Amino acid sequence: MSVSNHPSGASVERRREFWLGARDQIPILVGVLPAGLIFGALGKAAGLPDLVVQAFSLLVFAGSAQFVALGLAVSNAPPLIIILAIFIVNLRHSLYSASFSEHLAHLPPRWKICLSWLLTDEAFAVASARYRRPERGNAHWYLLGTGLALWATWQVSTAVGILVGAGVPESWHLDFALPLTFVALLIPSITDGPTRLTAVLAGLLAVGMGALPYLFGLVVAVIVAVGVGALAEGRSRASVDEAEA
């Protein structure tokens, strides 16, 4: 099929990016599905109204933070404390926002508003692989596709969890598909010495500080590892310049 001279070539390209993004999100969806089912089932079991449980997924739309909030709500924590906990658990998203700010800078506000809404761990992981590839003119459609695929799956799985319970037997280990997909995305993100150093350090620090509440250990680990990686890159660049001089 030739689209190069077709007047709607641009829209074909956009649609292609959108569906590529959705398709590349599928492996992650396998792992997210049981989490959504469990959230729905847990919320129901805790005695929350169905609409409230679904509203968590619809409006807060943040996996780990929703589980933390649900736990705190069940133990009757004050609302302000729960909101603060949600904020802290989601602090890492501001790093994603910084990372994508440059890629999205040229877009009109409505795109930025919408894509910010969809900027989860999963969308960031998949789309940052896309942003390492060339021809990024329509890559925001890819991000939209990958984000919407996750959003829709999260809503449907929460609803099914509320209505019929978690359903999937634990012995299937479907939840394991999520870290495995992250492995598949992590390996190609390591492209040189500094990124390797960053990854190793972030892994060690995250495990070492993982006992800190609300994923705070992960945030600190990422910030330290990113700083060390950038420093190492600066050093190796300086030594290359010296050798060339």
Next chain:
Amino acid sequence: MSEQALWVVILGGMAATYATRASFILFVPPERMPAWFRRGLRFVAPAVLAGLVATELVGTGETLNLSLGNHRLIAGAVAAFVAWRSRNTWLTILAGMGALWLMGQVIG
């Protein structure tokens, strides 16, 4: 907790979450970020992915398990090897899930 309080949590949680995600995209254009900050950004993806993977595979604090009896750790290592050789997401998942299932069958 009253239903009204739950709605406060949901709306507040929505605002808090959106604030983190929109922070830089909506309010800090790249040209206003210092150069050292921008240099660090390409390291965010490998750092977050490594942090998430490591804590998922070996646990943290009291759940930390670095022994060979940790099936998820072994399966994750198999998956990492396949990812490195194949650069294919589905093969990676298949290898990891297969290894986990096999260990469950053989070792129990």
